[in-house]
Amino acid sequence: MKRLLIARHAKSSWKDTDLSDFERPLNKRGKRDLQTIIPILSHLHIRTDEILTSPALRTRLTANALSVVTQPKNIQPTEVARLYSASWETLLDVTSNIDNLHDTVTIVGHNPGLTEFVNALGNIGFDNVPTLGIIIFDLDISHWREIGPGCGTMRLYLTPKLVPDL
Numbered sequence: 001m002k003r004l005l006i007a008r009h010a011k012s013s014w015k016d017t018d019l020s021d022f023e024r025p026l027n028k029r030g031k032r033d034l035q036t037i038i039p040i041l042s043h044l045h046i047r048t049d050e051i052l053t054s055p056a057l058r059t060r061l062t063a064n065a066l067s068v069v070t071q072p073k074n075i076q077p078t079e080v081a082r083l084y085s086a087s088w089e090t091l092l093d094v095t096s097n098i099d100n101l102h103d104t105v106t107i108v109g110h111n112p113g114l115t116e117f118v119n120a121l122g123n124i125g126f127d128n129v130p131t132l133g134i135i136i137f138d139l140d141i142s143h144w145r146e147i148g149p150g151c152g153t154m155r156l157y158l159t160p161k162l163v164p165d166l
Contacts, residue, residue, distance in 0.1 A: 001103075001138055001139065001140065001141070001142075002103055002104070002105075002138075002139040002141050002142075002144060002147075003103060003104040003105075003136065003137065003138055003139065003155075004095065004104075004105055004106075004107065004121070004136070004137045004139055004147075004152065005046065005048055005070070005104070005105070005106040005107070005134065005135075005136045005137075006106075006107050006109075006114060006117065006118055006129075006134070006135045006136075006137070007062065007063075007066060007106060007107070007108045007109075007132070007133070007134045007135075008108075008109065008110065008111060008114050008129045008130065008131055008132060008133045008134075009026075009030075009054075009056070009058040009059040009061075009062040009108060009109070009110065009131065009132070010026050010029075010030030010031070010033050010034050010058065010061070010062045010065075010131055010132040011026065011027050011029045011030035011033060011131040011132070012024040012025065012026055012027060012030060012058040012131075013025050013026065013027035013030075014027075015027070021056070022055075022056045022057065022084065023056075023057050024056070024057060024058050025057055025058060025061065026058055026061050026062070030058070030061075030062075030131065030132070032160075033131070033132045033160035034062065034065045034066075034132065036160045036163050037132055037134065037158065037160060037163070038065065038066070038068065038069050040158065040163065041066070041069045041070060041134075041158075042069040044156075046069070046070050046136070047070055047071070047072075047104065048070045048071055048104045048105060048106040049071075049101075049102035049103060049104050049105060050071075050075075050078065050098070050099075050102050050105050050106070051063050051066065051067050051070065051071060051075075051077035051078065051105070051106040051107075051108065052077070052078050052080050052083065052094065052098075052105065052106070052107050052108070053077045053078070053079055053080065053083065053107075053108040053109070054079070054080070054083035054084040054085075054086070054108065054109050054110060055079040055080070055081055055083075055084060056084050056110070059083070059084075059108045059109060059110065060077070060079065062108050062132070063077035063106075063108040064076075064077060066106065066108065070106060077108070080094055082094055083107065083108075083109045083110075084110070085110055085113070086109060086110070086113045086114075087113045087116070088113050088114075088116035088117040088119075088120055090113065091107065091109065091113055091114070091117040092117065092120070092147060092148070094107070095107065095144060095147050096144055096145050096146075096147050097144070097145075098144040099144075100143050100144055100145075102144075105144075111128065111129060114129050115127075115128055115129045118135050120149040120150075121137055121139075121147075121149065121150070121151065121152035122135075122137060122150075122152045122153065122154045123149070123150050124154060130159050130161070132159060132160055133157070133158070133159045134156065134157070134158045134159070135154060135156065135157050135158075136154070136155045136156040137152035137153060137154055137155065138152065138153045138155050139151050139152050139153075140152075140153070
């Protein structure tokens with residue numbers, strides 16, 4: 001069995017219109033949402049062997065924040081150029097090429113491909129994975145190369161809006 005944590009980047013800023021889509025940073029809400037989600041992941045002892053992220057600034061910042069609680073110290077997220085604006089088929093291809101030594105992997109990416117990938121893996125019908133939406137799948141596979149539509153069972157769906165204000 002393999003486990004896949006899929007995360008959409010936190011909310012990004014459109015404030016600086018001179019920046020390209022690729023260069024957009026996180027906005028205040030995105031940073032605040034990370035501070036909401038990180039303690040929950042820590043409390044649940046969510047761990048991952050590797051984090052693969054789109055090289056866009058907002059995904060790198062999200063992956064770096066998540067890596068603080070989901071990975072052993074000193075392991076940095078790996079940027080994968082193909083994850084920027086990836087289709088669900090590209091996400092599937094990237095995932096199928098993960099080193100089989102890793103049992104649990106995180107992917108941080110973008111919509112609409114991310115939502116389509118989640119729907120394909122779990123045969124579920126999300127209209128939209130929201131910003132900083134996190135879905136964890138247990139995959140009924142022994143090797144990453146076996147990943148495909150319908151092989152996942154969703155174990156967790158978490159978004160900042162699902163976390164009650166305390």
